Amino acid sequence: MKVLVVWLVVLLPLGWGVARSVQKSLPLFTGEQAPAAQSPQ
Amino acid sequence: MRLGIDCQRLCTLSCGAVSGVSGVLMHLLTRQATVAPEGFNRWLVPPAAVAVHMCIGQVYAFSVFNKPLSAELGIPVSQVNTAYMLALVMLGLSAAVFGKWVERSGPRMSIVASWACFCGGLLITAAGVAWRQPWLLWGGYGVVGGIGLGLGYIAPVSTLVKWFPDRPGMATGMAIMGFGGGALVGSPLAQELMTAFAEPSATGAAAALVAMAAIYTIFMLFGAWIVRVPPAGWQPGVDAASGSMATRVKPVASVAVETAWKTPQFWLLWVVLCMNVSAGIGVLGRAADMCQDMFGVSVTIGAGFTGLLSIANMAGRFVWSSISDVIGRKAVYAIYFLLGIVLFAVLPSLQEAQARAAFVACTAILISMYGGGFATVPAYLRDLFGTEQIGAIHGRLITAWSMAAVVGPTLINGLYDRRVAAGVPKGEAYNGTFFLMCGLLAVGFVANLLIRPVAARHHLPTPPDRPATPGSAAPAAAEATKATAATCEGSDK
Numbered sequence: 001m002k003v004l005v006v007w008l009v010v011l012l013p014l015g016w017g018v019a020r021s022v023q024k025s026l027p028l029f030t031g032e033q034a035p036a037a038q039s040p041q
Numbered sequence: 042m043r044l045g046i047d048c049q050r051l052c053t054l055s056c057g058a059v060s061g062v063s064g065v066l067m068h069l070l071t072r073q074a075t076v077a078p079e080g081f082n083r084w085l086v087p088p089a090a091v092a093v094h095m096c097i098g099q100v101y102a103f104s105v106f107n108k109p110l111s112a113e114l115g116i117p118v119s120q121v122n123t124a125y126m127l128a129l130v131m132l133g134l135s136a137a138v139f140g141k142w143v144e145r146s147g148p149r150m151s152i153v154a155s156w157a158c159f160c161g162g163l164l165i166t167a168a169g170v171a172w173r174q175p176w177l178l179w180g181g182y183g184v185v186g187g188i189g190l191g192l193g194y195i196a197p198v199s200t201l202v203k204w205f206p207d208r209p210g211m212a213t214g215m216a217i218m219g220f221g222g223g224a225l226v227g228s229p230l231a232q233e234l235m236t237a238f239a240e241p242s243a244t245g246a247a248a249a250l251v252a253m254a255a256i257y258t259i260f261m262l263f264g265a266w267i268v269r270v271p272p273a274g275w276q277p278g279v280d281a282a283s284g285s286m287a288t289r290v291k292p293v294a295s296v297a298v299e300t301a302w303k304t305p306q307f308w309l310l311w312v313v314l315c316m317n318v319s320a321g322i323g324v325l326g327r328a329a330d331m332c333q334d335m336f337g338v339s340v341t342i343g344a345g346f347t348g349l350l351s352i353a354n355m356a357g358r359f360v361w362s363s364i365s366d367v368i369g370r371k372a373v374y375a376i377y378f379l380l381g382i383v384l385f386a387v388l389p390s391l392q393e394a395q396a397r398a399a400f401v402a403c404t405a406i407l408i409s410m411y412g413g414g415f416a417t418v419p420a421y422l423r424d425l426f427g428t429e430q431i432g433a434i435h436g437r438l439i440t441a442w443s444m445a446a447v448v449g450p451t452l453i454n455g456l457y458d459r460r461v462a463a464g465v466p467k468g469e470a471y472n473g474t475f476f477l478m479c480g481l482l483a484v485g486f487v488a489n490l491l492i493r494p495v496a497a498r499h500h501l502p503t504p505p506d507r508p509a510t511p512g513s514a515a516p517a518a519a520e521a522t523k524a525t526a527a528t529c530e531g532s533d534k
Binding site for chain 2: 002003006007009010013014016017018020021022024025026027028
């Protein structure tokens with residue numbers, strides 16, 4: 001029980017960080033493209 | 042007259058009480074006070090290590106403060122970034138200088154010292170922002186905070202290696218995974234706090250730094266509170282329900298730090314770590330720009346790419362170092378280097394074919410091996426030099442990281458800038474840097490191949506209270522040399 005609680009104390013913030021990072025990386029898989037840069041005239 | 046005597050007595054009593062309390066506190070921090078009682082569950086130690094590493098790993102997320110601190114202090118971003126570079130340099134230097142002290146004083150004292158420096162550094166930086174003094178940023182975060190990084194990095198790792206002689210790779214992988222995870226926690230935490238504390242006239246950076254120091258205080262002191270060292274002669278399985286585990290632990294003779302750092306093995310391993318870090322840090326440092334330049338994607342996707350690489354960096358630390366317990370350290374480093382060379386060599390053609398998914402997959406594997414390199418090195422050190430002075434030896438070895446943190450990006454950015462200046466399109470300018478990284482990895486591969494077990498003459502005499510290596514010192518050392526050779530080559534197969 002003590003081991004479980006101690007692990008939870010560190011895994012909860014780590015899990016939060018991983019979830020935020022996954023959320024941040026989602027656009028990578030949506031196929032969005034940046035507007036094409038204008039070529040010099 | 043009477044009042045004077047009372048005051049004197051009160052003063053003596055309070056001084057006595059203060060010195061008594063500080064004496065008790067100091068005793069609680071000593072190595073003796075952290076020796077685990079009988080029946081202690083060793084699985085309580087990894088969370089202590091993760092808690093500390095998760096906090097000091099914030100250094101990887103320092104870039105989130107670049108623009109706010111630049112605006113608050115009125116200096117360019119490059120000068121703000123100097124604090125980050127200083128912190129990494131001080132990490133290596135302090136680990137090298139204080140490594141022996143860490144071993145002598147024990148993990149609790151070291152973690153508390155690390156907390157005082159790291160959180161103190163955050164507070165000094167906050168004061169620097171409030172008073173508009175950039176030197177407090179460099180001195181606070183860079184120097185004082187950097188010393189905290191070095192102390193906090195090696196203390197939990199050396200403790201874990203002693204608790205998990207049967208699975209040193211996995212154990213240190215857990216702690217060092219926490220360091221990688223520190224960026225994942227530190228970046229959004231800082232952003233949330235700055236948003237919460239932002240005012241029309243201030244970015245909220247100072248208040249965010251103070252709040253982070255308070256939050257990290259809780260976790261670092263939590264780590265210091267639960268950390269324990271194993272009693273002398275402790276072996277896994279002795280206190281476990283099944284005794285089968287003890288038979289798996291190979292005896293590894295220890296080498297003194299003064300001897301270890303004069304051996305070719307130490308310097309070959311230094312090159313191995315330096316090359317692995319240099320190659321990985323080059324990609325990590327420019328990840329967002331690289332993705333945008335090579336594939337014409339938006340800033341959001343570039344940031345997403347960085348986020349994905351951070352996850353790969355964290356996961357690789359645990360996965361690869363655990364694999365090293367099965368196939369051996371030498372084999373796993375050979376994979377890092379050989380697979381790394383292949384993947385870096387393939388990246389230019391992926392850019393040419395605009396194969397974004399394949400590019401993302403390849404770079405994620407590369408960064409997982411970069412993280413894995415950090416996590417596997419303490420176990421490699423343990424195989425070569427034993428556990429007695431591993432903290433001190435590890436401290437000296439991670440100067441390779443400091444060197445790579447400065448040299449790697451300088452080399453890579455320099456080559457990239459030169460190619461862009463020569464008229465090479467931005468998307469293709471990275472190709473040269475990829476081939477440069479192949480070269481660095483090739484050097485690391487050769488250095489790894491040259492690593493041999495340390496000669497028995499360098500081994501420390503076996504302490505009489507260690508039951509795992511019966512007999513005299515010389516046969517024990519010879520036995521340990523054989524075991525070391527087997528572990529390095531992957532005898533568990």
